[in-house]
Structure formats: C-alpha cells, structure tokens
Amino acid sequence: MEISIIDYIIIVCYFILLFIIGFFVKKKVHNLNDYFLAGRRLTLPIFVATLVSTWYGGLLGVGELSFNYGLVNWLTQGFFWYLVYLFFAFFLANRIRKSKLYTIPDQLERFYDKKSRFLGSIFNFIMVTPAAYILSLGLIFNILFGWELWISIFVVSIVMIFYTIRGGFIGIIYTDFIQFILMMAGVAMIIPIAVQKYGGFDFLVTNLPETHLTLTGGWSTQLILVWGLLAFWTLADPGFYQRCYASKDDKIPKKGILIAIGFWFLFDICTTFTGMYAAAANNAGLLSAEATTSYLSIAGSLLPPVFLGLFLTGLIATVMSTVDSFTFLGAMNISHDLYKNIFKPNATDKQVMNATKIGIFITAGFAIILALFFKSIVTMWYTIGTIGISALIVPILFGFFYKGKKSPIAAVSSMIFGSGTSLSWMIYGYLNLDQWGWPQYIAGIEPLYPGLLVSLLVFIVVNIIHVRGMK
Amino acid sequence: MDPANLLILDAVILIIATIILSYFFIKDIFKKKKKPIKILKKKKQ
Secondary structure (H helix, E strand, O other), X not given: OOOOHHHHHHHHHHHHHHHHHHHHHHHHOOOHHHHHHHHHOEOHHHHHHHHHHHHOOOHHHHHHHHHHHOOHHHHHHHHHHHHHHHHHHHHHHHHHHHHOOOOHHHHHHHHOOHHHHHHHHHHHHHHHOOHHHHHHHHHHHHHHHOOOHHHHHHHHHHHHHHHHHHHHHHHHHHHHHHHHHHXXXXXXXXXXXXXXXXXXXXXXXXXXXXXXXXXXXXXXXXHHHHHHHHHHHHHHOHHHHHHHHOEOOOOHHHHHHXXXXXXXHHHHHHHHHHHHHHHHHHXXXXXXXXXXXXXXXXXXXXXXXXHHHHHHHHHHXXXXXXXXXXXXXXXXXXXXHHHHHHHOOOOOHHHHHHHHHHHHHHHHHHHXXXXXXXXXXXXXXXXXXXXXXXXXXXXXXXXXXXXXOOOHHHHHHHXXXXXXXXXXXXXXXXXXXOOOOOEOOHHHOOOHHHHHHHHHHHHHHHHHHHHHHHO | OXXXXXXXXXXXXXXHHHHHHHHHHHHHHOOOOXXXXXXXXXXXX
C-alpha cells in the first residue's frame, strides 16, 4: 500500500491533537467525580458521541468477518446487538442512572455483598481488557509504518495513557468526539468510491460466493446463535453503565442509546459492504487483500492522498476510542472496586485518583501482554466474551429484575461455576483440534451455552436453598 | 434501481447525521454555565 507524505502528516496531526487535548484537559478535572464520570454532566449529544465511538472498536475484526463471510457479519455484529441495545435502553438504562453508582461491581454489592463485588470486579476487568483493540492498532501501525508489532503497540499505548491519565473520563469524552467524527467520515467515504470504481451490486454478485450474499453466510444455526448470545455482552458492558451513570438526567440514557442504534445501523452497513467489496475485488484479481487487513488494502487501492490519510486516521480513531475507555474502566475497577471498596475503605479521593493512574498502567500492561500472545482479534473477542458473559449476566439480571430475596452465595457460585464451565469447555475444545485446526467441543456445543446454563441453574438452586436456610 | 445506490444513500445519511450531532455536541460543550456567585448573592439577600 502506497501512503503519501500528506497522509502520514494527517495521522501525525491526529496524535498531536490527542496530546494537546490531554495537556489542556487536566484543568477541567476538579474532583474524583469529574475524573470518573465527568461530574455526571453528559448531555444527549455528548452521551451519543462517546457511546457510539467507544462501543465500536473492533473494526478490523468486522473487516475480517465481512471479508470471509459477507452479510452474516451484519446479522451477528449488528442485528443481534440492536435487539439487546433496545432491551438495555427500555429496561436497564434508567435503573442504572437512578442508582447513581460508578461501576458494575457497585451494582453487585448493592444486590448481594462485598464478595460478589470482589469476584465481579475480576470478571469485569477481564471484559474490559482492551487487548483485542490494542492488537488491532498494532497491526494497523505495523502495516502503515512497517514497525515491529510490539513497537507499534508500545507507541500507541503511550499516547493513550498520556491523555487518559491526565483527563480521566473528561479527557476520554473530548477525544471521543474527535474520534467519532473521524470514524464516521472515514467509513462513509469509502463506499461511494468503491461503487463508482468497481461497479454496483452486480460486481458483488459476480465475484463473491453465494453464501456471502445470504444472511446466514453458510454458518450453522448454532454458531449464529452463539454470536447472538454474545450480544448479551451489552447487558454487562461497563462502558454502557459508565455513560448511564454519567448522564445529566434520567431521560438521556434511553434516548441516547436509541439515537446511537441509528448511527450503528448506518455504520454497520458501510463496514460490512466495505469488507465485501474488498473480498469481491480480491476474487476478481483487482486487489490483493487478506481478511484481517482487508480495510487497509481496499482503502489503499481506492482512495487518493488526503482521503486515504483521513480514512486511516478514522480507522485508528475507531479503535483508539475503545482502547482508552476500556483502559480507564479497567483502572476504575482496580482503584474504585478493589482498592477503595475492598482493601482501603477510608482512602481519600486523591489516593483513589492516584490508584486509578497506576491502574491505567496495569490495565494497559495486561492488555499488551495478551495482545502479543493472541494472534486473532476475533478469537480474542470470542474468548473474553464467553468467559465474562457466562460469569456476569445471570447475577446482574437477577439483581435488576428478581424482586424476591437474593442470596450472595448464589451470585458468587453462579459466577464461579458459569465461567468455570465455559473455560473448561473451551480448553477441552482447544486440546482436541480437528484437521483444520478448529477446536472440537463436546457434542459440538459452543462453550457459551453450557456456561450460561450452569450459571443460571446454580444461581436458582443455590438461591432457593440459601434463602430457605436464611428463613 | 441498483441496490448499491442505497449504500451510497446510507453513507450520505451517516455524514449528515454526524454533522448534526457534532453541531449539538459543540454547542453543549461551549454552553455558558450559570454563574453560582449570583445565586449565592440572591440567597444572602
């Protein structure tokens, strides 16, 4: 891919802008509430911009799926998620905002006890690990600048750590806005050019396998449903919770999520078809592309200088906005949920803020190690999502919706056995690979199903026994 | 009509929606805050 000097200048300017924001935003932080939740002052447009940009981070993973399988990407990465977003907007958002807490483990302590908070914090930390996104950025920089993967990851992490440490959530909001504009513009500009250069729908029909143009993509129903279940991630997503807590009033979260769904819908159409155009052009011999980096290849081939720079910056911004938010959430997990609420309850605001800054380094460090260990972004999503969801969803949903007495032991057991089952199932699968190197699970069942089922059953049984015992 | 035109329409709507949201975002960020000193003075009176 040929990148002109002007494109490099645009990318460098973007990073300088992030540094400048990081430098000036510190004066906006007056207390811990500002640092964690921007003083709970998010208005509707700010809520939407920060939610849309943060939530969408796995652009290369989406490229990989749409390149390899076509429209099924929209079904599994879009449609199922919209349904869960709607559920979140109508049934959870307002309750979360009204609780006026800070994190998901806060909710677990409210519903159950401190032990549930502690265990929930660990799973929460796993879920916000931005390893998949740091790997994405590393790959992008590796291709753009030719740097080694670890150097790319290191450089990106330094910039992100700088503005996140200085501005906390306020810094994230300001940078999210820039990133929101760049990601929308970047993704939207490529589709009209692809249609003009390669041709309309006929080009896709001629050059893609039939399955690419079906919603199921030739996948088994079970695999589609597992991806559908992964959408439940939203119900335990710390980024969603954090933005609901930070809203200025009770109506903003619901309205904001509904508007955000509109943005995601438009955005998902663009990303899915960009990946499909890349695959079709590749099959037609007009482009040499690989699945993981298909967006970079098609952009490099289609876009003129300046536009290419803007697209690449948009691509980086999409991932960057998620990396910073997730890193900050991981740090809040360490400082607020563990340090302040478990180990040092009388810690001052300043001590908690300092612990958060150390937490940013710890979270980023953990993610970097994982990113260098795993090779596929999609595999990493799947693994983290499966373990985290099978641990957290059941206790959280029971906490919000079950009116009867709730047992803390049921919550803890459900988290341990649910995630333990998923993990064991997964390990078994990876110890028994088939001839193509894919894991073979017991009875062909994906790990999330038994994990969620065990989590649910354990919760119900233990809750009944323990609540009876309490009486 | 070629369905690809709908893709272009999708991209155009995305850009317009982004511009509108950005306008309101900037408006909110630079909105002047009420001055708390005046309220305090009133209370004292």
